[in-house]
Amino acid sequence: MSAYTGQVPDTRRPVDWRDKAVCRGQGDLWFPRPGDQIAIHVAKQACFTCPVMLACGQHALTNTILDGVWGGLSETQRVALQRKHPAAALDDPTAARAAILAALRNELNPVQSLRDLWDDRTHTLPGGHIGWIGDNASFSHRGHTYTPKQLAFLLDRGHKAKGIVRRIPECAVVECVSPRHLADNAERYQRRQALEKTARRAELAAAVEAEMAS
Numbered sequence: 001m002s003a004y005t006g007q008v009p010d011t012r013r014p015v016d017w018r019d020k021a022v023c024r025g026q027g028d029l030w031f032p033r034p035g036d037q038i039a040i041h042v043a044k045q046a047c048f049t050c051p052v053m054l055a056c057g058q059h060a061l062t063n064t065i066l067d068g069v070w071g072g073l074s075e076t077q078r079v080a081l082q083r084k085h086p087a088a089a090l091d092d093p094t095a096a097r098a099a100i101l102a103a104l105r106n107e108l109n110p111v112q113s114l115r116d117l118w119d120d121r122t123h124t125l126p127g128g129h130i131g132w133i134g135d136n137a138s139f140s141h142r143g144h145t146y147t148p149k150q151l152a153f154l155l156d157r158g159h160k161a162k163g164i165v166r167r168i169p170e171c172a173v174v175e176c177v178s179p180r181h182l183a184d185n186a187e188r189y190q191r192r193q194a195l196e197k198t199a200r201r202a203e204l205a206a207a208v209e210a211e212m213a214s
């Protein structure tokens, strides 16, 4: 967010990062009402394309600016960063920028954040099965809701499941979320087709054999 908000006269100052900010001249957008998650999200997405995001975030942190979205950080995120790091540490540009990137890591890389979540929440079970740690009800992540099985499917197949994700009959471990042991509606249909084909072939072979024997 540019330091020029319209309320403070933009007195002569040397050219700096503020002149390159994407929010320059449209300040209001970067001061959403606290708790207005949609407006905060919109402002953040613009920050994520801004060439001076880190300089801006650092400026807000070192000057303890409380209102608005700065450098992709919401008010809540800046307060959390200031609690976590001593003020002197955030005065150092390199440290401040590293702290900002760490705080925004998941938002800047949503797929990585889902993989991290998967790594945190799963453990290997004997026999090639995978267990989910803790409550296996659906959970929300970046505005999307997943069940552990839907997450397993998405990360493994690279696309969302169609219909319900269930264990395949070959896996007897009730809590298993191994993507290799799961199938969605589309995959179950394909498996059924393949099984029927095999059964028809066996029937035909048996009929041929019976014919030859008679």
Ligand SMILES: [Zn+2]
Binding pocket: 128, 129, 130, 171, 172, 173, 176, 177, 178, 181
């Ligand atoms: Zn399994």
